[in-house]
Amino acid sequence: MRSYYTTLLLLLLFISWPAWAQRQVVQGYVRAASNGEALIGATVSSPESGAGTITNENGYYTLSLPEGEHTLQATYIGYTTGTRTVRVATTGQSINFILDLASNELQVVEIQASSLEQKLNDTRMSVETLSSTEAKLLPALFGEVDLVKTLQLKPGIQSGGEGTSGLYVRGGGPDQNLVLLDDAMIYNPSHLFGFFSVFNPDAVRSVELYKGGFPAQFGGRLSSVVDVKMNRGNNERISSSGGLGLISSRLTVEGPILKDKLNFSVSGRRTYVDIFTRQINRLKEGDDDFSPIPDYYFYDLNANLNYTLDEKNDLSFSGYFGRDFFGFDDSGFSFGFDWGNTMGTLRWRHKLNDNLFATTSLTSTGYKYNINNEIDIFSFKLTSEVQDYTFKTDFDWFVGNGHSLKFGAQATRHGFTVGRLNFESADSTQNFGAGNTYSGSEFGLYASDDFVLSPMLSFNYGLRLSGFNSSGKTYAALEPRASVKYTLNEHTSLKASYASMMQYVHLLTNSGASLPTDIWYPSGQGVRPQRSQQAALGVSHLFGKGRFLLTNEVYYKWMQHQIDFRDGANLFVNDSLENEFLFGKGESYGNELYLEKVSGKTTGWLGYTLSWTYRKFDEINNGRRFPARHDRRHDISLVLMHQLNKRLSLTGAFVYGSGSPYSVPIARFAFQDVEGKDPSIVPIYEDRNSYRLAAYHRLDLGAVLKLKPRRGEADLTFSVYNVYNRRNPYFVYFEQQKDRSNQQIVGFQAKQVSLFPVIPSVTYNFKF
């Protein structure tokens, strides 16, 4: 049987070989005209041959082309397309591109057209890319554009529930995503219990999400890599942009400090519901029947500084600071709860020679929450925090002969403050506390080779050695990664990948939702690292004169040392947290079908995922496997964007998902309790997630109307979320039905609660 497959593979190789035999390699840089900045991830392609590639961290590319005349195109989101006609005769020809900024957002989306050829020919698989520009066109809840929620519309990526920004990728949990903002990890990438992500769309340039086939440079999380890149500053002139929305406003200012040397970009966003609730509280002051509304707001600050030292060196700084605040203050009682991320990265890019580049960075990132409660003479404080310091260095080496090596090292020092509690009274009669601090050291060494064996066959293979030390316990693991692409013909390619991933820090949550009080906890004595392995097979087919790309991927992922918690586990203030852990297995498998069109007046995509996701713990369900909360058999998303004319574009998104598993009580008993208590009904839960909620579906519509201001640009973005007012299930509960005359229980009724009805919104955006 094995020899049959070998013969088939060789046959395929040789059938296709002659068409590719006379090929040469061209190489070069793609840079921005405005500041000479290397454009990372720009597409360079030859439409005639269907060949394409993307630039690396230094804006460098290599492309294998048949001998002869070619029209080479370089495209990048937000920039006009660069076109060069070249005659390819020898290997090593250098073709550089300088791209101008695009003037029209709608035009920008079209620029992605050639990215389909690149995706077809890319060795990588299971990668989704999204630009901020694209996300801004789509309708959004409360008009708040959210790149992470837009990613949920891609196949294989699901939301945890109505309106939430958590990502569940191929059966993984939201804590198993490596969320990077300019290479720095963001521990809690959401605001307001997960309803909004921390990524201000004005500050973000693009997002790339890896669902599988992870390159060796990424490590530390099991299920996905969400690589978010911030906008670089404008090197030509001071400019500003922003927006006024239903619940928040945004402002970005950017520009040069030293012409062609130093530029900056600063973005801010803040919600303002609290301004209205404070007014209501003031108006209702003195009304005994009115309970004051607590304050709630969140804000984000993003900053970016880029300094070009010379042709071979540049320095950059990226920073993020975001906080949510919930508070209440009234006559002797005050309550404050704040949480958020803080991140700063200093990066040095150095060109050692034409073929060797180094990027070295120092990063500090952390997440913390504080709860402060004061009543009379008593005060209560609870804090948890994770703080990382990371040193990382990466090398890109274009060896030649089809080899591009990537290698590097990373070391992180983690600090964890877990459930630090302090309770005291002003008269010193009360004073007690709890909490632990832990530290951990994590490292990673990796090397990978992007190897073009032939124009048809290319590989990306690598190995990552990772390790972790905490509480006197050391873990280490080898994480092999590999992907292969075989081009059947100019329109069809086959791909396969395998990746092994380790996760050494764990999110402690038993809520089934993203809560700010969730705690990060290190591996150590008794808490082993999580591990996953994933294999995927895919086929991509380009058709309709290169305007449509159809991709189908099938995957299987198996996970070890998955974490859950004992019933009634106390995760808040507990000095023996490891006693609450349960360890088990997980598996997820499925098929993802993805049809996309990115050029023409109408663009968009259709995704369909058929998948299964299970968990198995000895202590849950008597050891039987059960579906995870995010197990969704069928998941469909249809996204369309249509440019009606130069001023108006219309957008729509439809999503459908099979009902999510949910735990409902199957029985009950009457509990009388002691004297002084009313009898009550106590639900009895048995199998975990054994009930399925009703299917989820929703249609959102939007429109972007370009205005003609005297200065700069402006638009109005209209969104209608849940157009046909579908009452999607958020949760289900069982209610007692009582006879009003005597309060006797006469029966029980299941109730379904929905969260968001139809919600229209309008946002005003400007740029000058």
Place this chain on the structure above:
Amino acid sequence: MMRNCVLYLLLPLLALLSSCDLEKDIDVSLPAYAPQLVVECYLEPGKQMRATVLESSGYFEEPNPPVVPDAIVYITSPSGKRVQLKYKPVMVKSTGRFYTHTSSEVMTGKPGDIYQMEVVDGRGRKVTGFTKIHSKVNIEEVEWRFNDKDEALLITTFQDAPHTPNYYRYMTHIDSLSGGSDRDFVTSDDLTDGKRVSLGSSYKYAEGDTLIVTLYHIEKQYYDFLASVSDAKNANGNPFAQPSQIKSSLEGGIGIFTNLAFDRKTVVIRK
């Protein structure tokens, strides 16, 4: 013109939003459920031994809990005396408690004594459990403080015994013990071992309120049971809560067999 268009577009949508009902009745089909014995028995020094034996039911079955007439309850004292509680349903009006099995035997145990319980029924079901008699922990002080809105908070103070794990149930009632509790929670001395502990409230009481404060010194098994009951109730209707199994103190059924050791004080809030 554009402004009018936007207004006309938004008005019907806003009207629709305000008229939305986000909760609705649904039908849920549950798997078959085999009823279990549910037993509650609280021993109290100087009080008759009484127990309630019922059955659990499928969630959408008849609301009244089924009684089990053929069940027999035995309680064995530390001396080995085995007392049978006979099926004789009774409602005690003064306390509002309903018992299915009673005995005239009075509990005379002292702190440290262990009592055992056994329940059997005609279907061959058997439930067993035991309880270790606890000593009460005295309430040292009940005080209150007013804020500038003439609302008072309540502080109850007691001394925790050092070097032993202790568990407490704290309850307050307004005016009388009937009509349900004002506050009710369980706590442990994990963080307050051997310390003077104050349990507070929010500013919620008015001058003239009569408050009954009760501090139960409870067994760990009772603490676990009450906590799991609270978690299970909370999971039905809280989308963030994880479903929780009931941690009974009994083998072979659901419920609790424990003893009640408590101190109770009544105060009237005065300025």
